[in-house]
Amino acid sequence: MVRRNDGRRAALVDGAIEVLAREGARGLTFRAVDAEAGVPAGTASNYFANRDDLLTQAGARVYERLQPDEATVARQRASTRDRETYAALMRELVGRISDFRTGYLALLELRLEATRRPQLRKVLTEQVRADLQANVGYHEESGLPGDATAVQLLYLTLNWLIVEQLTLPDVLSESERERLVTAAVERLTTSLPDAG
Structure with missing residues (x-):
């Protein structure tokens, strides 16, 4: 053996x-x-x-390497529970994913390949669903503003922002991307009171 x-x-x-x-x-x-x-x-x-x-x-x-380190998680848990903190967390997330450029591009390739490979599609579907459910669960436990729908909408919004940044980086400047992340958080949680 x-x-x-x-x-x-x-x-x-x-x-x-x-x-x-x-x-x-x-x-x-x-x-x-x-x-x-x-x-x-x-x-x-x-x-x-x-x-x-x-x-x-x-x-x-790819998913394993995209997980935040323990220091990041500890810092997040010690933060206030308001929109400003939420936006900062989302900007950090976009930055962390963008810093692993090859990982995210590989994931996009895997998603395209999954359209032709049922077993790969099954595995990726399970992984993405579990990741999204974990994000919703963490959000609900954290006391940050917004609900499960806001988390899902941010997931969809930020994923495309990351695709744009990694594939056509000159479409939006870094400051524009940061402003858009902040605006997405504010608009998706605006009807709900801050928990902080």
């Missing part, structure tokens, strides 16, 4: 993310992943049953 190294597996999955972002799903081959990860040819085929397995694990890894 082949013994597998978890560090090498992570390097291969991270390599797959880079290949997806740079070359798209059609460019994702075991050979390309091996080259990106700097491992001997044939290594990826020892770690992943097939291309679908690699695609699925790449999608899971």
Whole structure:
């Protein structure tokens, strides 16, 4: 039985993310992943049953890497519960996701590929649904202004803002993006009183 190294597996999955972002799903081959990860040819085929397995694990890894670190979570929990804080949290979220440019672009490639691969679509649907439900749950526990619908609308709004920023970065300036995030939070929670 082949013994597998978890560090090498992570390097291969991270390599797959880079290949997806740079070359798209059609460019994702075991050979390309091996080259990106700097491992001997044939290594990826020892770690992943097939291309679908690699695609699925790449999608899971993107979400894993997009999670805020413990310091960010602690800072969020210690903050006041008003619209200004909420807008700051959303600007931080957009920044964190945008900083992992290749991860988000890889995720867009995976979403397009999922339209042709039912198993990948199932996995991504479950992951995105769980992520959205976790965001709603966190929001409800946090006492921030707004309701579940506001969270869902912000999710949809900010996702497209991030797509715009990563694919056509000159459409909006950084200050315009920040202003739009703040305006989205204010408008989506305006009929509700601040909890802070």
